[in-house]
Amino acid sequence: QQQVKQSPQSLIVQKGGISIINCAYENTAFDYFPWYQQFPGKGPALLIAIRPDVSEKKEGRFTISFNKSAKQFSLHIMDSQPGDSATYFCAASRGILTGGGNKLTFGTGTQLKVEL
Amino acid sequence: EAGVTQSPTHLIKTRGQQVTLRCSPISGHTSVYWYQQALGLGLQFLLWYDEGEERNRGNFPPRFSGRQFPNYSSELNVNALELEDSALYLCASSLQGEKLFFGSGTQLSVL
Numbered sequence: 507q508q509q510v511k512q513s514p515q516s517l518i519v520q521k522g523g524i525s526i527i528n529c530a531y532e533n534t535a536f537d538y539f540p541w542y543q544q545f546p547g548k549g550p551a552l553l554i555a556i557r558p559d560v561s562e563k564k565e566g567r568f569t570i571s572f573n574k575s576a577k578q579f580s581l582h583i584m585d586s587q588p589g590d591s592a593t594y595f596c597a598a599s600r601g602i603l604t605g606g607g608n609k610l611t612f613g614t615g616t617q618l619k620v621e622l
Numbered sequence: 623e624a625g626v627t628q629s630p631t632h633l634i635k636t637r638g639q640q641v642t643l644r645c646s647p648i649s650g651h652t653s654v655y656w657y658q659q660a661l662g663l664g665l666q667f668l669l670w671y672d673e674g675e676e677r678n679r680g681n682f683p684p685r686f687s688g689r690q691f692p693n694y695s696s697e698l699n700v701n702a703l704e705l706e707d708s709a710l711y712l713c714a715s716s717l718q719g720e721k722l723f724f725g726s727g728t729q730l731s732v733l
Contacts, residue, residue: 512664538720549626549712549724550665595664607653608722609678612664 510598512613519620525583527616529596532577536598538608541570541581544593544615553594554581586620593617624649626715626725634731635703643698643728647715654696655722656688660709668711671696700730708732 511530519525531539540555556563556570556579563570569582583590597610627646635641647654656668667680671690679686685701694715700707708731714722 510664540720542724547726549714549726551724552721555720597665607670607672607677608655608716608720609667609670609680610655610657610665610722611667612657614662614664 510596510611510613512596512616514616515614516617517619519583519586519618521586521588521620521622523586523620525581525586525590525618525620527581527594527596527618528578529580529598529613530576530578531598531611533598533600533611534577535600536611537601538599539570539572539579540597540599540610541568542595542597542612544595550595583618586618588620588622591619626713626723628711628713628725628728630728631726632729632731634733636733637703637705639703639732640699640701641703641730643700643711643713643730645696645698645713645715645725647694647696647713648717648723651715651717651723652694653716653718654690654694655714655716656696656698657712657714657724658682658709659712659727660706665712669698703732705732 541553542550543553544550567584572579596613653672657665670678688698690696710727712727714724
């Protein structure tokens with residue numbers, strides 16, 4: 507019940523294209539869904555996050571789409587650039603608003619490569 | 623402002639040994655989280671400390687332990703090392719909120 511399944515495992519996109527990464531979760535108690543970006547040799551960095559009361563959130567070229575009924579959420583990277591080449595992790599947690607901390611359950615990651 | 627700092631950056635140990643990893647959170651952050659990132663796997667939650675107390679732990683054996691000091695820095699201890707403990711150990715800090723800020727991790731190799 508705590509799993510977050512992420513796909514695809516790897517993705518190659520041409521510069522200027524749209525990168526799409528999908529995640530599905532099982533635990534309906536999750537109430538916070540962030541995406542993290544990780545470059546080699548670095549720790550993950552928060553990219554964008556969404557709560558289940560909205561269906562979409564956009565920050566610059568990055569958009570999260572959220573489908574509560576299907577228990578799925580996805581990351582769209584518009585106008586993908588070579589500098590976006592990194593590993594992307596979706597995650598989910600519960601209990602932030604009730605003082606339960608932010609114990610994140612992560613997907614297994616997607617290696618994105620943006621080619622010129 | 624300094625980010626989350628972890629030490630050492632790399633460590634090589636042999637089976638059965640013990641190791642201590644250290645983490646300094648962002649100034650003002652009271653919560654510290656530890657995650658294990660094994661090759662090919664996502665990040666697995668290990669421990670959460672807040673205000674000096676262990677608040678939650680993940681599905682790891684008791685030989686994984688830690689503590690948080692009054693200055694909010696934290697240590698992760700792993701006893702009786704096994705080969706499968708080889709991983710990147712990441713520390714993150716936060717201030718009662720959603721944003722976790724991760725350090726660059728300690729790469730542990732167990733031979």
